Amino acid sequence: MSFEQILFYISVYIPPLLFAIALHEAAHGYMARYFGDNTAYMLGRLSLNPTKHIDPIGTIILPAVLILLKSPFIFGWAKPVPVVTRNLRNPKQDMIFVALAGPGANLVMALLWVVLLKIWVILDIQSEVLITMALFGIRINLLLMLFNLIPVPPLDGGRILVGLLPIKFSLMLSRVEPYGIMIVFALILLTDLSNLLGMSIYYLQKGILQLFGF
Template sequence: MMNELSMVQRIVVWVLPVVFAITVHEVAHGWMAKKYGDNTAFLQGRLTLNPIKHIDWLGTIIIPGILLLTFTGFIFGWAKPVPVDARNFKNPKQNMAIVALAGPVSNILMATGWALLARLGVILNLDFVSLPLIYTGIAGITINLVLALLNLLPIPPLDGSRILTGMLPNRWAWYYNSLERYGFIILIVLMYTGVLQLVLGYPMFVIQKLFFDLAGL
């Protein structure tokens, strides 16, 4: 369906969902950290939906832009991580796991919101109103589900690794998190060898179908 759009239209349709998906994901981490007693993100002014506060030029602009313009069919990105100091938590490992989980959960909630927006477009059935709502809704569903699933992978420093760390004995957790320096390299290798799409392809197909059904598509 997106293939029907021109390059400019694709950029217009995707830019808002991508920026919000990445921004809200980070704010969710900071918000949950504050709930557990860490005010670091709040004190640094990072608990805001103002995307300028969260933009990482490589992860928020360049990478998503290249993926969008090259029609890879797989779009993802990241913002500047919000600062979280686990030393302020009463139960650092367990609390950090929940703080990490807040990011993917926020993406699932946003995907639901975009699905309802697309459904509104379907119900209205007025081309000049419905088509922008439907196309933007599809983009919003897609980017949020990709970010949720991607971040749940147990590759340090992705959120899934923080969740897994919360369940590991301290010694194992330390060794496991020492892989963080190689995390980005591992992710890039998995992406360009096709392993990443192999792992995420079927789960993405299933969950995307559920959200498209919700949207009435």
């Protein structure tokens, strides 16, 4: 791969990924503050500035390697926004909304990328960089949304499920959290989870693009 190709991949794919992750984390912080926890605010994490949320390995190195290797499954993570559950007015119920805020923000950003793509098409802006960036922006936000909705803590889907289950079962599920990421990676490696995510993203992206007349 030439230096020009590497530069193209980095300039096109890294910005949408950084902002997708930053918006996801900031949304958790804003929702937590709405329900009474100011921890993220006091730590300066209520920001759309990606540098506030960057994890060197999960936000930059791993996604860059996967992009350069043309991996069909690109993902990453940021520094989690701290939420002190006991500060929430109704911890069990409020945590559902705090967890939902991240995937919800990614859905909104995916739609914003579609709007930008539509504007560029209307203005007849024929730029491979901008079009590729927009399409990747849609895809990476849908991926982050669906991946985080996997119902295994500490992913958002797991925390939503903990909030929805009766207290006995929610306590049992919350004990999985220290091993949750290992469980998710095992599912990706040993099952068809990655294919299921890929197909779900494909049909979601197709449906959204059709909704906007593409």
